[in-house]
Amino acid sequence: xxxxxxxxxxLETILMLSEVKPVVRSVDIAxxxxxxxxxxxxxxKNLRERNMITVTDEGYIYLTEDGKKIADMIYERHKLISEWxxxxxxxxxxxxxxxxxxxxxLSEESFSAIKKYILGKTKA
Amino acid sequence: xxxxxxxxxxLETILMLSEVKPVVRSVDIAxxxxxxxxxxxxxxKNLRERNMITVTDEGYIYLTEDGKKIADMIYERHKLISEWxxxxxxxxxxxxxxxxxxxxxLSEESFSAIKKYILGKTKA
DNA sequence: TATTTTAGTTAGTTTTATCTAATTATTGTT
DNA sequence: AACAATAATTAGATAAAACTAACTAAAATA
Numbered sequence: 244x245x246x247x248x249x250x251x252x253x254l255e256t257i258l259m260l261s262e263v264k265p266v267v268r269s270v271d272i273a274x275x276x277x278x279x280x281x282x283x284x285x286x287x288k289n290l291r292e293r294n295m296i297t298v299t300d301e302g303y304i305y306l307t308e309d310g311k312k313i314a315d316m317i318y319e320r321h322k323l324i325s326e327w328x329x330x331x332x333x334x335x336x337x338x339x340x341x342x343x344x345x346x347x348x349l350s351e352e353s354f355s356a357i358k359k360y361i362l363g364k365t366k367a
Numbered sequence: 368x369x370x371x372x373x374x375x376x377x378l379e380t381i382l383m384l385s386e387v388k389p390v391v392r393s394v395d396i397a398x399x400x401x402x403x404x405x406x407x408x409x410x411x412k413n414l415r416e417r418n419m420i421t422v423t424d425e426g427y428i429y430l431t432e433d434g435k436k437i438a439d440m441i442y443e444r445h446k447l448i449s450e451w452x453x454x455x456x457x458x459x460x461x462x463x464x465x466x467x468x469x470x471x472x473l474s475e476e477s478f479s480a481i482k483k484y485i486l487g488k489t490k491a
Numbered sequence: 492t493a494t495t496t497t498a499g500t501t502a503g504t505t506t507t508a509t510c511t512a513a514t515t516a517t518t519g520t521t
Numbered sequence: 522a523a524c525a526a527t528a529a530t531t532a533g534a535t536a537a538a539a540c541t542a543a544c545t546a547a548a549a550t551a
Contacts, residue, residue, distance in 0.1 A: 249538060270498060282539055284500055331480040341477045348468035356455040373508065394528060406509055408530055
């Protein structure tokens, strides 16, 4: 199977939600991703055990330094790829869906090459 | 979870091998992908049931029209994406690995937009 | 205060795609 | 002919990531 696509998605979602909401809870993640609360609960337990998040007594979820690093990386990819696809004329909804998948699959090397290329072309 | 990534990979591999070998057998696919024969056997049963391949009495595997359609699509993506990444300066091995993943992720719309873009830039 | 709603957890199920181990059948070798 | 190697299959195991159902605990409300 694939790497940590599922975990990466959760971390990215926590980051995205934290930009919009004052606090992020399991329920918020479940609503955002369209998953059941139980699925998110198990996933959060897993992320907690791997020191990717911390959870307060009130159930507020925060990214650790390690978790933030991954979330930032995936989110950067998400934004760059989706914006590029939209610029190429792809429907916004489709572009976002595709970015959500591609963002997990590129190596660091390929992504930075694409990034350099896209930014170069855009600025010029 | 993901779509039919596994099936798509098998179909693509059958196509690639058929360009190099006179006949394609389960063992060849197992060797190519680094899977166990048993895994391939089960996967081939599945593809047969979905009318993606036919298998002769000798164990020779051929793509059906439906199977070929998918294999062609994925293989085209594979080649275009990997060549593009290599052109951007990505190491060949890495580019091939990444293409192998990304090729399953793109919608028809996004891929054709990227294709048009890359081919346009290349020709110009 | 009693009841309902909301949030989170746990246990057990399902699906997918791999694996190992054991079996069969065919082919090749001595 | 006997034995070894190769190919394919089957049954059962494992792991990941979702699910349902049932439960607890806390908060909101009538």
